[in-house]
Amino acid sequence: MTHQGTSGPSSGAGAGGRARAAAARARRKAAAGMKRLQSPGSMRRFAQQKRHAGRRIGFVPTMGALHEGHLALIRKARGQNDVVVVSIFVNPLQFGQGEDYERYPRDLARDMDLAREGGVDAVFVPEIADLYPEGYATRVTVGPLGERLCGATRPGHFDGVCTVVMKLLGIVQPHRLYLGEKDAQQLIILERMVADLDVDVRIVACTTVRDKDGLAVSSRNRYLTPEQRHQAPRLYQALRLAQREILIGHERDPERMAARMRDHIAAGPDFRIDYIELVDPETLRPRPVLTGRTLIALAAWLGETRLIDNIMVNVPGGRVAEGLGLTGRKR
Ligand code: AMP
Numbered sequence: 001m002t003h004q005g006t007s008g009p010s011s012g013a014g015a016g017g018r019a020r021a022a023a024a025r026a027r028r029k030a031a032a033g034m035k036r037l038q039s040p041g042s043m044r045r046f047a048q049q050k051r052h053a054g055r056r057i058g059f060v061p062t063m064g065a066l067h068e069g070h071l072a073l074i075r076k077a078r079g080q081n082d083v084v085v086v087s088i089f090v091n092p093l094q095f096g097q098g099e100d101y102e103r104y105p106r107d108l109a110r111d112m113d114l115a116r117e118g119g120v121d122a123v124f125v126p127e128i129a130d131l132y133p134e135g136y137a138t139r140v141t142v143g144p145l146g147e148r149l150c151g152a153t154r155p156g157h158f159d160g161v162c163t164v165v166m167k168l169l170g171i172v173q174p175h176r177l178y179l180g181e182k183d184a185q186q187l188i189i190l191e192r193m194v195a196d197l198d199v200d201v202r203i204v205a206c207t208t209v210r211d212k213d214g215l216a217v218s219s220r221n222r223y224l225t226p227e228q229r230h231q232a233p234r235l236y237q238a239l240r241l242a243q244r245e246i247l248i249g250h251e252r253d254p255e256r257m258a259a260r261m262r263d264h265i266a267a268g269p270d271f272r273i274d275y276i277e278l279v280d281p282e283t284l285r286p287r288p289v290l291t292g293r294t295l296i297a298l299a300a301w302l303g304e305t306r307l308i309d310n311i312m313v314n315v316p317g318g319r320v321a322e323g324l325g326l327t328g329r330k331r
Contacts, residue, residue: 033116033121034112034120034121034123035122036112036122036123036125037123037125038127038130039130040126040167043122044171047085047171047172047174050083051173055082055083056175056176057081057173057175057176058076058077058078058080058081058085058174058176058178059085059086059176059178059201060073060077060085060086061086061087061165061177061179062087062088063088063089063090063091063104063219064090064106064107065105065106065107066088066110066111066115067209067217067218068209069182069208069209070086071114072180072206072207072209074115074118074120074178075118076204076206077178077204078118078119078120080204081175083122084119084120085121085122085123085124085172086115086123086124087124087125087126089125089131089164089168091164092132092160093132093163094157094160094164095157096157100220100223104219105222108125111123124168124171124172131164139163140159140166141159142158142159142162142192142193145158145189145192145283145284146159146162148185148277148279148284149185149277149297150185150274150299152275153274153299158185158186161186161189162193165177165190165193166197166199169199169201175202176201176202176203177190177194177204178206179204180205180208180209181205181207181208182209182216182218182309183308184281184310185284188284208310210236211233213233213236214233214237214240215229215236216307216308218307220305220307223304224303224305228270228302228305231268232268232307234264234265234267235307235309238261238264238265238298239261239296239309239310239311240311242257242296242311242313245260246313246315247313250316251290252289252290254278254286254287254290257278258276261276261298265300270303271301271302272300272301272302273298273299273301274299275298276297276298277297277298278290278294278295278296279294279296280292280294280295281293281295290313290315293314293315294312294314295310295311295312296310297309297310
């Protein structure tokens with residue numbers, strides 16, 4: 001007979017229990033440098049302490065299921081600030097009826113590990129009732145910018161995004177806000193919002209991270225079947241095709257261009273295109289003739305999964321903007 005399980009107050013747990021407890025202790029120790037905060041009050045206190053100590057705070061809002069795109073934002077924030085805060089919150093306000101709110105991927109344990117490895121100082125993980133308690137009533141209204149592109153088929157989506165980001169900015173009070181160009185319309189709308197509502201934050205845009213074959217990395221890519229994943233790079237191929245046709249082929253007709261892109265994407269049999277638009281990046285209105293900085297944005301369903309992507313083209317001049325070049329306003 002061994003003496004396993006007889007050496008301490010939790011002796012009933014046995015060797016397996018002790019090993020689990022040791023692993024948990026090790027995890028707690030590793031996490032000691034990174035805070036997990038749930039209530040807006042605790043998050044605000046953490047941020048205010050840092051601010052009062054003269055620290056610069058970089059903030060990366062996410063819906064979790066962290067991937068290389070998020071990690072690129074975190075790395076950039078890490079490089080430019082003293083303190084990095086990441087929020088993880090699947091915001092019900094920005095999902096419409098029948099959208100994927102329920103099945104949106106959630107993996108907090110893995111997210112915490114990735115955040116820790118990325119050198120994040122605090123992860124803000126509120127519950128729904130923490131942000132939208134009983135009696136909550138106020139929403140940010142975006143207006144026309146929120147009705148174009150994705151907004152045409154996702155009414156209220158950008159109101160939901162702006163509302164939660166406005167709340168998060170009020171809680172975290174960051175100096176810089178890190179957003180991905182992958183969601184170009186969101187980036188443009190949030191730029192508008194912080195300017196219009198006099199929010200004292202600088203937005204830093206981050207280039208879209210892509211898989212080797214060009215597919216923009218997204219939490220939703222994991223919904224794709226192997227066959228759909230095989231077809232998915234057609235979206236970015238169509239954007240690159242447009243870029244070439246405009247810059248080298250001197251195409252100036254947006255409708256003809258969109259039709260070419262549509263043909264390329266539709267050669268993937270599982271695609272259903274939501275929109276392909278060539279727009280002015282300030283107003284998101286379609287350009288009647290291709291000229292100046294033009295955002296080429298698209299959304300398509302691949303089976304049950306809706307994917308978006310975009311590219312910015314400077315017409316004419318033969319030069320492609322480094323990134324979307326949408327931000328940089330100094331405040
Ligand atoms: P999400 O968790 O999808 O709400 O995204 C959180 C942030 O990460 C947003 O600012 C996104 O634009 C950004 N993001 C998502 N995917 C990518 C990507 N592939 N490259 C760069 N940024 C991304």
